[in-house]
Amino acid sequence: MVFALKNGVCGYAPNKPILKDINFDVSSGEVLCILGANGAGKSTLFKSMLGLIPILNGVLTVDNESIAGWSRAEIARTIGYIPQANNPPFSYSVLDVILMGRTAYLGLFASPKKEDEEIAEDAIRQLNISRLVDKRYQELSGGEKQLVLIARALAQLPKILIMDEPTAALDFGNQQMVLNQIHKLSQNGLSIIMASHFPDHAFLYSHKALLLKDGGIYSVGRPNDVITEESLRDLYAVETKIINTGIQPRYAATDASDIKICVPLS
Numbered sequence: 001m002v003f004a005l006k007n008g009v010c011g012y013a014p015n016k017p018i019l020k021d022i023n024f025d026v027s028s029g030e031v032l033c034i035l036g037a038n039g040a041g042k043s044t045l046f047k048s049m050l051g052l053i054p055i056l057n058g059v060l061t062v063d064n065e066s067i068a069g070w071s072r073a074e075i076a077r078t079i080g081y082i083p084q085a086n087n088p089p090f091s092y093s094v095l096d097v098i099l100m101g102r103t104a105y106l107g108l109f110a111s112p113k114k115e116d117e118e119i120a121e122d123a124i125r126q127l128n129i130s131r132l133v134d135k136r137y138q139e140l141s142g143g144e145k146q147l148v149l150i151a152r153a154l155a156q157l158p159k160i161l162i163m164d165e166p167t168a169a170l171d172f173g174n175q176q177m178v179l180n181q182i183h184k185l186s187q188n189g190l191s192i193i194m195a196s197h198f199p200d201h202a203f204l205y206s207h208k209a210l211l212l213k214d215g216g217i218y219s220v221g222r223p224n225d226v227i228t229e230e231s232l233r234d235l236y237a238v239e240t241k242i243i244n245t246g247i248q249p250r251y252a253a254t255d256a257s258d259i260k261i262c263v264p265l266s
């Protein structure tokens with residue numbers, strides 16, 4: 001499966017595009033990391049991909065078929081969205097939150113059936129979070145909530161997962177836990193598109209990086225090719241030294257012979 005945006009123009013009003021000339025594709029098993037300064041347009045791009053705002057121009061395709069005419073439910077059965085962990089206004093059990101992932105498969109007013117429960121249980125197994133199932137969602141830590149939201153998206157049985165800064169507000173250990181899960185999901189064949197504020201995460205976990213600046217794509221390609229001292233200076237106005245650590249990558253996502261890290265100098 002290949003998910004692509006061709007000649008995309010995204011924004012909130014036709015006469016005021018936020019992003020122009022957006023072209024990228026992501027295949028099954030690939031992780032695409034979107035980088036850009038605050039306000040560069042990452043969330044706007046996500047909202048467009050999810051059909052929350054209409055694409056102003058261009059076409060989103062799955063295997064070369066335009067998804068322009070797809071219903072909300074069809075989009076939800078193909079694309080899962082994982083927001084940043086939040087506190088919902090109501091008290092839900094963890095299992096209820098995960099079962100919400102089945103909404104796109106249920107008729108209006110229908111309750112989850114045995115099959116839906118089995119799919120939710122499968123998502124729980126994949127993420128190894130059965131210890132959380134009997135808790136209230138609000139009682140969980142930020143990292144645990146993020147895992148539950150990933151399980152909810154998995155219960156949608158999507159082919160593509162979109163994640164908006166999945167590690168924001170997580171401590172170092174929880175960041176690694178969530179990123180390791182993302183890596184495993186890509187190995188299971190999911191396409192993953194995630195926004196990040198950490199170029200290091202793109203080196204470690206992604207096959208492709210897409211850099212946004214000035215209302216368009218600054219560059220897109222393999223992280224090793226496009227995340228450079230020059231591009232980080234241009235994107236974030238930060239002088240950075242990129243260092244080869246000599247440590248072999250644990251993940252196939254990176255094509256580097258050793259892991260690179262970004263050290264800010266200014």
Ligand SMILES: Nc1ncnc2c1ncn2[C@@H]1O[C@H](COP(=O)(O)OP(=O)(O)OP(=O)(O)O)[C@@H](O)[C@H]1O
Nearest residue numbers: 012013018036037038039040041042043044045195
């Ligand atoms: N609902 C909206 N209506 C009009 N303009 C908006 C709306 N939401 C965001 N924008 C504008 O779109 C631009 C891109 O914002 P966006 O939230 O996509 O950036 P971002 O890269 O996700 O930023 P951050 O890293 O801070 O989350 C900004 O100039 C913002 O003011």
